Amino acid sequence: MRKTIASVVVVFMCLFMFAGCKPKTIEAAIKPADLQKMVDEMKENSLFKSVYSDASIEVKGNEVTYKYYYKQTMDDEQIEKVKAQLEKSGLEKQIDGLKDNFEKSCGIRAERIAFAYYTSDGKLIAEIAK
Helix, strand or coil, rough: HHEEEEEHHHHHHHHHHHHHEEEEEEEEHHCCCHHHHHHHHHHHHEEEEHHHHEEEEEECCCEEEEEEEEECCCCCCHHHHHHHHHHHCCCEEEEEEEEHHHHHHHHHCCCEEEEEEEECCCCCEEEECC
């Protein structure tokens, strides 16, 4: 009986120790190699290759930003048209699903997820966030 109680106490001690070590942010929980794998998978998409020159994923605390850089050079009028299209695209509907995915994989729900789109020279076109 004492061995059983001792075993249970050890199991609970281990659980509490590990619970105290659980990362509190996505930034602490996600491995840089996993982020790079996500970016590499995005870049392999043929649509991506035809439209974008680069992409990255930035994680700060519990906020995640997907950054996309268009290939083509744009003037102000083109930027406004692209911005209007992005704002009407319904991207914010995908954010809850992404938050669910982070919660499943990291055990932490993202506070904010954003899609940021830039011109080829780095000028922000639009950011859709939730």
